[in-house]
Amino acid sequence: MAKIAINIATGTLQKEEIIVGIDLGTTNSLVAIIHPDTKQPIALKDIDNTVLVPSIIHFGDNEQITVGNEARNYLESDPSNTIYSVKRLMGKSYNDVKSKGHSLSYNVIDDDTDRLVKIQVGQKFYSPIELSSLILKELKHRAEHVLKMNISKCVITVPAYFNDAQRQATRDAGKLAGLEVLRIINEPTAASLAYGFGTRNDESSLIAVYDLGGGTFDVSILRITDGIFDVLSTNGDTYLGGDDFDRVLATYFAEKIGLTHEELSIHKSMAQTLRLKAEEAKKQLSTQDQFTFQIDDTELTITKNEFESLIKPLVDKTIDSCANALKDSEISKAEIDVIVMVGGSTRVPYVKQRVSEFFGKPVYDNVNPDEVVALGAAVQADILAGNNKDTLLLDITPLSLGIETMGGLMDVLLPRNSKIPSKAGRQYTTQRDGQSGINIAIYQGERDLVKDNRRLAEFALTGIPAMPAGLPKVDIQFVIDADGILQVKANELRSGVSQSIEVKPQYGLTDAEVESMLMASIVNAKEDIKIRSIIEASTEAEQMIQLTENFMHKHAQHITEEEKSATQSGIVALQQSIEAKDKDQILTATEKLNEVTRPYAERVMDVAIGEALKGSTI
Ligand code: ADP
Ligand code: MG
Numbered sequence: 001m002a003k004i005a006i007n008i009a010t011g012t013l014q015k016e017e018i019i020v021g022i023d024l025g026t027t028n029s030l031v032a033i034i035h036p037d038t039k040q041p042i043a044l045k046d047i048d049n050t051v052l053v054p055s056i057i058h059f060g061d062n063e064q065i066t067v068g069n070e071a072r073n074y075l076e077s078d079p080s081n082t083i084y085s086v087k088r089l090m091g092k093s094y095n096d097v098k099s100k101g102h103s104l105s106y107n108v109i110d111d112d113t114d115r116l117v118k119i120q121v122g123q124k125f126y127s128p129i130e131l132s133s134l135i136l137k138e139l140k141h142r143a144e145h146v147l148k149m150n151i152s153k154c155v156i157t158v159p160a161y162f163n164d165a166q167r168q169a170t171r172d173a174g175k176l177a178g179l180e181v182l183r184i185i186n187e188p189t190a191a192s193l194a195y196g197f198g199t200r201n202d203e204s205s206l207i208a209v210y211d212l213g214g215g216t217f218d219v220s221i222l223r224i225t226d227g228i229f230d231v232l233s234t235n236g237d238t239y240l241g242g243d244d245f246d247r248v249l250a251t252y253f254a255e256k257i258g259l260t261h262e263e264l265s266i267h268k269s270m271a272q273t274l275r276l277k278a279e280e281a282k283k284q285l286s287t288q289d290q291f292t293f294q295i296d297d298t299e300l301t302i303t304k305n306e307f308e309s310l311i312k313p314l315v316d317k318t319i320d321s322c323a324n325a326l327k328d329s330e331i332s333k334a335e336i337d338v339i340v341m342v343g344g345s346t347r348v349p350y351v352k353q354r355v356s357e358f359f360g361k362p363v364y365d366n367v368n369p370d371e372v373v374a375l376g377a378a379v380q381a382d383i384l385a386g387n388n389k390d391t392l393l394l395d396i397t398p399l400s401l402g403i404e405t406m407g408g409l410m411d412v413l414l415p416r417n418s419k420i421p422s423k424a425g426r427q428y429t430t431q432r433d434g435q436s437g438i439n440i441a442i443y444q445g446e447r448d449l450v451k452d453n454r455r456l457a458e459f460a461l462t463g464i465p466a467m468p469a470g471l472p473k474v475d476i477q478f479v480i481d482a483d484g485i486l487q488v489k490a491n492e493l494r495s496g497v498s499q500s501i502e503v504k505p506q507y508g509l510t511d512a513e514v515e516s517m518l519m520a521s522i523v524n525a526k527e528d529i530k531i532r533s534i535i536e537a538s539t540e541a542e543q544m545i546q547l548t549e550n551f552m553h554k555h556a557q558h559i560t561e562e563e564k565s566a567t568q569s570g571i572v573a574l575q576q577s578i579e580a581k582d583k584d585q586i587l588t589a590t591e592k593l594n595e596v597t598r599p600y601a602e603r604v605m606d607v608a609i610g611e612a613l614k615g616s617t618i
Contacts (some may be wrong), residue, residue: 005344008265015028015152017150017151017152018033018034018036018147018149018151019034019153019182019381019382019384019385020032020033020143020151020153020154020157020377020378020381021033021041021154021155021157021376021377021378021379021380021381021522022136022139022154022155022157022374022376022377023157023187023190023371023373023374023377024055024132024135024136024157024158024170024173024295025087025213025214025373026055026085026087026088026213026214026215026216027054027055027085027213027214027215027241027242027243027344028052028054028055028214028344029052029053029054029055029135029136029139029167029212030043030044030051030052030053030139030370030371030374031043031044031131031139031142031143031374032044032374032375032377032386033143033147033207033378033381034378034379034381034382036524036545039374041194041376041377041378041379041382043147043368043371043375043410044142044143044146044147046142046146047145048264050069050190050222051070051370051371051543052370053067053068053138053139053142054069054071055084055085055086055087055133055135056068056071056072056075056082056083056084057071057072057082057083057084057086057131057134057135058070058071058073058078058081058082058083059081059082059083059121059122060081063095064086065134066147067134067135067137067138068138075105076268076272079105079106079410080105080107080121081106081121081122082105082106083106083119083121083126083131084104085104085215086119086128086131086132086135087128088215088216088238089108089117089119089127089128089171090128090132090162090166090169090173090428091115091116091128091162091163091165091166091167091168091169092116092128092166093115093116093117094108094115094117094352096117097117097408097588099414105342106119106121107119107120107121109125109587109591110122110591111480114541115395116128118587119131122303123584123588124584125583125584125587125588127533128167128173128175129172129173129176129529130176130529131170132170132173133172133173133174133176133177136173136174136176136179137178137180138176138179140178140179141176142486145331151179151432152178152179152180152522153179153182153381154174154179154180154181154182154377154381154610155181155182155183155184155185155377155378155380155381155384156171156174156183156184156185156377157179157184157185157186157187157190157262157373157374157376157377157582158168158170158184158185158186158187159186159187159211159216159230159234160186160187160188160189160220160234161218161234161236162217163425164426167184168412168577169182169321170184171415172529172612174600175446175521175522175525175529176525176529177508177617178522178525179522180518180521180522182381182384182417183384183417183611184207184233184379184415185376185377185380186220186229186231187206187211187220187342187373188211188220188222188231188234188340188342189222189229189231189380190372190373190374190375190376190377190380190399191209191211191340191372191373192207192209192224192229192338192376192378193341193376193379193380194367194372194373194379195338195364195367195372195376195423195577197224197338198224198227198228198229199227199379199383200307204223204225205223205337206222206223206224206232206336206337206338207221207223207224207336207337207338207339207340208220208221208222208322208325208326208336208338208339208340208359208365209222209339209340209342210318210322210340210341210342210346210355211236211342211343211346211373212240212241212242212342212343212344212345212351213240213241213343213344213345214241214242214243214320214344214345215239215240215241215242215243215244215545216236216237216239216241216547217236217237217238217240217241217242217317217318217321217343218234218235218236218237218238218321219234219236219238219318219321219322220233220234220235220323220325221233221234221325221326221328221329221331224495229602232328232329232330232331233326233327233328233329235322235324235328236275236318237317237318237321240314240317241320241343241345242282242343242345243258244314245277245278245282245300245310245311245314245345245348245373246275246278246279246282248277248310248311249270249281249302249307249310250274250277250278252302252306252310253274253277253278253295253302253613254274256298256300257295257300258295258296266270273295275430276379276569277293277295278391279489280293281293281302281307282307282348283347285302285304285307285348285349286348286349287420288304289303289304290302290303290304291420300594304349304350304500307350308350310516311348311350313585315350315354318354318355318370319353319355319358320353322355322358322527323358325562327595333358333359333360334360335506336359336361338364339355339356339359339361339363339364340364340372341355341363341364341368341369341593342361342369342372342373343363343369344369345398346365346369347369352365356540368419368506376380396416396419396420397414397415397416397418397420397422397480397484397505398416398417398419398503398506398514399416399444399445399446399509399514399517399518400412400415400416400444400446400452400510401413401414401442401443401444401447401456401480401486401505402414402442402443402444402477403440403441403442403443403476404441404443404450405428406431406535406539407535407536407538408449408450408451408535408597409448409449409450409532409537410443410445410447410448410449410450410453410538411426413425413426413476413478414478414480416446418480420480420481420482420484421479421481421482421542422475422480423477423478423479424478424480425475425476425477425607426475426476427473427474427475427476427493428474428476429469429470429471429472429473429474430464430466430467430469430470430472430474431469432469433466433467433468433469434466434467434468435464435469435472436462436463436464436465436466437460437461437462437463437464437601438442438460438461438464438472438474438490439458439459439461440458440459440460440461440476440488440490440499440501441455441456441457441458441499442455442456442458442503443486444456444505444509445517445521446517446518446520446521447517447520447521447524447528447532448528448529448532449528449531449532452520452524452528453517454509454517455502456486456505457488457501457503459488459490459499459500460499461474461490461498461499462490462497462499463495463497464495464497465494465495467494470528471493471494471511472492472494472495473493473494474490474491474492475490475491475492475493476488476489476490476491477489477491480505484504484505484506485502485503485504486502486505487500487502487503487552488500488501488502488503494522510513530583534581534582534583537583537586537587537590538578538581538586540590541574541577541578541586541589541590544577544590544593544594545575545593546576547572548567548571548593548597549571549590551597552564552602553606555604558600558603558604558607558608559600559604560600563596563600567593567596567597570589570592570593570596570597571593573589573591573592573593574586574589574590574593576589578590
């Protein structure tokens with residue numbers, strides 16, 4: 001494909017374009033490119049010479065949104081309007097996150113279901129996708145400012161353990177920020193690319209990537225064969241990182257000046273000062289043997305040795321993870337060719353020393369550990385741009401492939417740029433009780449509503465035995481073979497009924513059409529995602545109304561008249577909000593109905609379980 005891009009804002013042609021690499025991190029995010037002259041990857045610097053943009057968003061008065069260092073200043077002073085660690089929430093339901101027992105200072109909507117989480121800021125509700133898109137938008141602006149050109153294409157990295165939903169959420173965030181996400185790549189793969197591994201076709205090697213960031217740790221074992229990366233195993237702890245180093249250090253300082261845990265929890269500003277000092281001390285101790293500072297007339301000193309024994313239990317945990325990752329990959333320590341260090345916290349010499357001792361080899365650490373992932377993403381971007389001639393380019397799907405779901409939404413199974421051959425599958429269920437058939441309509445394209453995409457085929461899976469809604473398990477598999485032919489199979493797992501169809505997605509599709517479909521998805525991203533979120537909220541709300549009505553009907557004798565009438569008005573309000581097609585209003589009304597039904601739902605369930613037990617003989 002020709003390397004000519006159209007500037008979306010102005011409609012003019014742009015001679016040359018740069019595809020950027022983006023590390024969208026839990027703590028920090030950044031952008032890197034391949035320097036047009038030196039051909040080396042470099043991280044983009046801001047006017048104030050900083051590379052890292054803290055992944056923090058602050059919502060001020062009058063919807064004023066700030067991202068980065070400026071937003072960080074509000075973490076303490078305006079916690080409920082300051083969002084951090086949003087990456088942890090990507091593609092997650094409330095049930096996924098609540099069990100972690102880690103509270104966030106902002107409001108994650110608790111609707112006790114498997115629906116995707118939303119974050120409430122004032123009267124508005126945001127999805128993690130929308131929040132991540134704000135960070136990406138900021139990165140895009142900064143890059144455009146520095147490079148003095150339009151940026152429309154990127155590669156974004158995600159942890160190797162991210163599932164399909166989390167990857168799709170990251171893609172959507174990119175799209176919403178006005179970026180075409182050419183590819184989502186694994187962070188350990190990116191780090192290896194930054195060191196030049198896997199960019200030639202003739203090598204085969206085993207790489208361990210150890211990534212210790214601000215709040216997360218993971219280690220991955222990769223095998224590279226002929227330029228293709230395989231993640232053999234990944235292990236780690238999504239609640240372990242440099243912030244924990246700060247915490248143990250702050251506690252240590254507090255003890256030294258005779259403050260108990262209770263005193264510290266009351267004395268918030270002192271706790272804050274100690275935490276900041278702890279981070280400063282930690283960083284200093286990465287290059288010097290001791291650190292001294294004054295606090296309330298007391299001089300405190302911490303040596304590197306003391307620091308190391310404080311963090312030892314934390315580092316031990318990461319080493320255990322390395323052992324587990326090796327075990328899962330069925331690779332022995334000795335077989336590992338290279339150990340790559342990633343993440344700001346691997347600057348701590350003790351961390352490097354322990355990892356190197358464990359693997360019995362020196363570690364690779366000469367590329368800046370907090371830039372290495374973004375630099376690798378830039379290398380990948382350059383390969384996709386066709387600039388890196390030595391590298392093998394695989395056949396890929398030019399547009400996403402998926403099926404229609406409730407409300408006419410496009411559910412992508414094979415995202416665009418998937419390797420060919422490849423396959424993907426997902427489970428669906430029925431909406432109505434006793435539903436005996438399910439229609440499977442296959443579409444191609446990047447828009448959120450199927451009506452804007454290209455319809456490829458449609459078939460029906462019939463003969464599903466009568467079951468309550470939600471019980472059938474319809475497994476849909478997309479398999480695209482080396483010739484680009486797509487086979488779609490639907491299989492109801494409980495009954496075994498199945499059906500399949502074959503299509504040629506590329507048939508009759510020109511490059512120009514692909515290009516214009518991509519363009520349309522970017523131009524309409526904002527509106528598309530808005531409509532999508534309204535449809536999703538309405539679908540959920542309708543299901544909730546249905547469930548509530550069924551429940552009231554079934555347990556009528558255990559519910560008081562007041563509860564019934566409160567629920568009725570809750571339902572009416574929710575129905576009105578659905579008609580109003582306003583996402584925030586629907587979510588607010590859903591929350592309200594939840595609050596009304598929750599108290600009696602629990603009580604009634606207890607009674608019902610009691611009755612059921614009475615009637616049964618054991
Ligand atoms: P993430 O991948 O989670 O976004 P980063 O890779 O940017 O995170 O790592 C951030 C962490 O690195 C923070 O806890 C920060 O304190 C720590 N860090 C940064 N520089 C140093 C240093 N010189 N010594 C020790 N830790 C550091
Ligand atoms: Mg990282």
